[in-house]
Amino acid sequence: MKYCIGIDLGTSSVKVILVNQNGKICGEVSKTYPLIQDKPGYSEQNPEEWVKKTVAALQELFKASTLAPNQIEGISFSGQMHGLVLLDEAHRVLRNAILWNDTRTTEQCEKIKRLVGTKTLLEITKNPVLEGFTLPKILWVKEHEPNVFEQAALFLLPKDYLRYRLTGKLHSEYSDAAGTLLLDVAEKQWSKEICDAVGVDIRLCPPLVESHHCVGTITRQIAEQTSLSVETKVFAGGADNACGAIGSGVLEEGNTLCSIGTSGVLLSYESSSQHDFQGKVHYFNHGKQNAYYTMGVTLAAGFALSWFKDTFAAHENFSDLLDGIEEVPVGANGLLFTPYIVGERTPHADAQIRASFIGMDSRHKMIDFVRAVIEGITFSLNESIEIFRESGKKIDSIISIGGGAKNDEWLQIQADIFNAKIHKLASEQGPGVGAAIIAAYGCGWYTSLKECVDLFSHTVKTFVPMPENVEKYKKLFSLYQLIYQQTKDLNRELYAFRY
Structure with missing residues (x-):
């Protein structure tokens, strides 16, 4: 072998x-x-x-x-x-x-x-x-x-x-x-x-x-x-997102990927370099020859959750930290979070904006904050989906990989916020698997990348959007989008007081 x-x-x-x-x-x-x-x-x-x-x-x-x-x-x-x-x-x-x-x-x-x-x-x-x-x-x-x-x-x-x-x-x-x-x-x-x-x-x-x-x-x-x-x-080999696309089978029109690692990306396949997004999202060469992909980026996705854990729950592991988020209702009991802890990329190319918790209440518990962080990260990624949809792309099915694919409740939150089916793969290590597929293809094991992918990667579970939650998240997302504009100037004034 x-x-x-x-x-x-x-x-x-x-x-x-x-x-x-x-x-x-x-x-x-x-x-x-x-x-x-x-x-x-x-x-x-x-x-x-x-x-x-x-x-x-x-x-x-x-x-x-x-x-x-x-x-x-x-x-x-x-x-x-x-x-x-x-x-x-x-x-x-x-x-x-x-x-x-x-x-x-x-x-x-x-x-x-x-x-x-x-x-x-x-x-x-x-x-x-x-x-x-x-x-x-x-x-x-x-x-x-x-x-x-x-x-x-x-x-x-x-x-x-x-x-x-x-x-x-x-x-x-x-x-x-x-x-x-x-x-x-x-x-x-x-x-x-x-x-x-x-x-x-x-x-x-x-x-x-x-x-x-x-x-x-x-x-x-x-x-x-x-x-x-x-x-x-x-x-x-290839850039992590290009390899993530290969490892997840994003190799033809209509394929879309959500990858939540340190940063978060929403990536969609492009067969040519001619689709005009007016610079609202990134446009890169694919690891597949003569193909491309467009991508929106959340600078601190998994990193925002890691920061929260390390700052407020350093003694817990991630599994324990997320235990019970399914019992917290949509909207984290009236708590919103923007994951701008190191600035933001899409749709706000802003190095000075910083994160916010909005709506904190004396009745909020730790688990409410955890759910708010997860929803905030997902809202940020949804801004990229909205750009894609506004450009005419149809996005109703998304492959999810990375840390955000390890928790089933987070995958359901993605389905509800993105209003799309979310597919969980047998292995969420998309970029590493993509790199291995490139090596296998280069060695001549298979005649195409797609042939490799069909063997190396498959869906083990699909999460379907729940209509009631979709409607609630639409209202919350509209509130989330207001936070950037209403905190932008405050953060510029606070910049002089940072470390």
Whole structure:
């Protein structure tokens, strides 16, 4: 029996998934690493942590199995998007990676708008400029750390750096490159026009390949550390959301995905680059060749729930924290929450907005707050669904993955708020499974990604919207949408008092 490995490099942990030729998950290992948040709005990581924890996860995976090294035929990757890793001429890391959820670059975003123009950005990159993207980070380093920038010979995205360390080969691929603001999404090439406009040498951009392209094999050093074979093929992989789409079977028109991890995304398949959303949602290249997807983002989805637990119920695990939310009525007994604890992305590209609880009452219990947080996260994701529907897309069936798919009551809340059927998969590790599928396809096990998906992924439960709850949530959602406008100015005034 042959096997493939999917490596999902997330924001808080790396997950390594072992699958066999029949699509069965035969092993999973996860290793955590810390965020570095030295100042408000800053979010960084040491890339060496990614390598160290991935090697440790692979070691543990092999230790728990009886596999021979040559049974692992292929490895591929899924990774957090937008992060900046700068390398010098010798391909050494010059500074900590600046992550997708770092919001220090508002000034650089305004500069990009002036130098390139919003219209040109949308025409070339299909996306408006936002703090989380890679290009503003490059300009921030150029302006604030000129000595570092002068040494920079190449930038890589997080999973691309990890793959480089495992293979010694330097590449990026289209689905991740689409989140840099430097890629011509339709033409699938780095944009010299944008590079020239902002003063970035296009030679800083790595070579581009397709997600299923074999970029090399495992180095001897990594093979010795992990028990992998030096003949193990390594495939480029994709951005976490592109891999989540593949792992969940979002491979044709009408397919929609809800993924709730650290951030939350609402993702819908696009067969061409021509659908015009006027920059209201992201428009990226898919991990499937010559395909695309549109996506709305909630910056703090699972992270908002983690923050709540760590701040107010640190002694509880997530299962205990959510125990009993089904007994709390729709609307959490008159309590609303906006999950803006690190700002917001869709539909409000606002780095300064912050979260609110509205309607707190002396009779509210902890479980009311938990339900309000979950409903607030789901309301935020519903704003992306509304944009899709307003553009003419039909969304009546959604695949749900990630932490939000682990609790049945939360899945029912999604069905009721989204007013759509919610499908729970046998495995909610969409990005890791998607990476493994890319490796399996690259190895030639199957003739298409869809053939892989049909074997690797299937629905185990479907949640149908309850009409009475749908109507209640429509009223609550209209109230939720008022909160941003009514707290925006207050949060700007409070900004000066933050840490």
